[in-house]
Amino acid sequence: MRLAQLEQFNPITIQCHDNPDADALASGFGLYTYFKDKGKDVRLVYAGRNIIQKSNLTLMVDKLNIPVIYLQDTDIPVKGLLITVDCQYGAGNVTRLSAENIAIIDHHQVEIDNVEMSEIHSDLGSCATLVWQMMREEGYSFEGKINLGTALYYGLFADTNQLSDIYHPLDMEMRDSLQHDKSLIYLFKNSNLSLNELEIAGMALMKHFYNDEFQFAIVKAKPCDPNILGLISDFLIQVDEIKTCVVYNELEDGIKFSVRSCVREVRADELASFLSKEIGSGGGHLEKAAGFIVREKYEAYFKNVLSEAYFNEKMKGYFLKMR
Ligand SMILES: [Mn+2]
Numbered sequence: 001m002r003l004a005q006l007e008q009f010n011p012i013t014i015q016c017h018d019n020p021d022a023d024a025l026a027s028g029f030g031l032y033t034y035f036k037d038k039g040k041d042v043r044l045v046y047a048g049r050n051i052i053q054k055s056n057l058t059l060m061v062d063k064l065n066i067p068v069i070y071l072q073d074t075d076i077p078v079k080g081l082l083i084t085v086d087c088q089y090g091a092g093n094v095t096r097l098s099a100e101n102i103a104i105i106d107h108h109q110v111e112i113d114n115v116e117m118s119e120i121h122s123d124l125g126s127c128a129t130l131v132w133q134m135m136r137e138e139g140y141s142f143e144g145k146i147n148l149g150t151a152l153y154y155g156l157f158a159d160t161n162q163l164s165d166i167y168h169p170l171d172m173e174m175r176d177s178l179q180h181d182k183s184l185i186y187l188f189k190n191s192n193l194s195l196n197e198l199e200i201a202g203m204a205l206m207k208h209f210y211n212d213e214f215q216f217a218i219v220k221a222k223p224c225d226p227n228i229l230g231l232i233s234d235f236l237i238q239v240d241e242i243k244t245c246v247v248y249n250e251l252e253d254g255i256k257f258s259v260r261s262c263v264r265e266v267r268a269d270e271l272a273s274f275l276s277k278e279i280g281s282g283g284g285h286l287e288k289a290a291g292f293i294v295r296e297k298y299e300a301y302f303k304n305v306l307s308e309a310y311f312n313e314k315m316k317g318y319f320l321k322m323r
Contacts, residue, residue: 002137002138003031009080011040011041012042013081014043014044015084016068016086022157022188024046029066030132031131044068044069047070064148080100082100082102083105084103086106086127088112090112092283104117104120107129108120108284122285123167146181193228197224200221200222201221204232217239218311219247223250224249226290232247233260237261254293254294257275257292268286273291276291
């Protein structure tokens with residue numbers, strides 16, 4: 001699919017996944033800028049239970065003037081075209097809006113394969129890279145567009161462990177060629193969590209549970225931004241003995257969790273989908289994934305089972321099944 005193909009539609013709504021991260025915002029901003037320049041009536045939105053509150057993300061939105069809107073009423077049908085970016089329409093991590101036409105631009109493992117206008121490149125480090133490449137393909141010039149360049153660069157930066165997990169030539173090319181504001185990247189990088197979140201992460205890590213037979217860890221955190229769950233699991237997976245881990249918290253309407261794997265035998269996206277099978281949804285990348293378990297469904301199947309026991313049993317079940 002090419003961006004030029006999508007120019008037949010107007011208006012255009014670009015939707016990031018719920019709890020948008022830097023890469024979703026950057027990719028959305030790229031597409032927004034592209035279609036705005038084409039004279040389209042375009043808006044950039046996200047939905048879900050949380051509004052953006054992590055400091056690196058609020059800084060990113062403010063400093064780069066990213067015109068992202070939190071959609072409160074998700075029952076209003078979308079006119080023209082809806083593009084889900086850094087996520088796949090119909091997947092569990094993005095609020096489903098009804099729309100006349102749907103397109104997908106993403107870099108996660110394919111979860112949804114019934115949307116015709118799709119561009120999914122699971123081998124790319126960031127969705128920002130994909131958007132950058134698609135814009136370039138249409139002859140778009142990034143010359144002098146520092147805010148846009150900084151956003152896309154930071155999207156890649158955030159999704160590739162500060163640029164250390166870059167393997168695809170396109171990711172390298174974007175990293176090396178995109179004009180960006182270095183001092184802003186430095187500021188975002190050093191505003192990744194608040195003191196309160198530091199405490200949540202610290203307490204959660206202290207009470208980790210470790211299974212030495214299968215070398216997995218489980219950590220329960222207090223309610224927090226889902227991006228913090230990712231941060232905690234990124235830290236945990238660096239422990240030599242921990243090969244896979246789940247970090248989660250309990251919310252009113254369900255359980256949000258983050259998964260990491262550093263071994264080939266376990267695909268994080270598959271594990272996330274296994275942990276939420278029948279009672280929620282999960283997906284992501286080979287090494288990093290996430291999911292959500294719906295409270296009502298959990299209660300229906302596992303009434304009176306503590307979340308700690310649930311994850312422990314499920315994880316053990318997963319490894320036993322693999323034997
Ligand atoms: Mn991404």
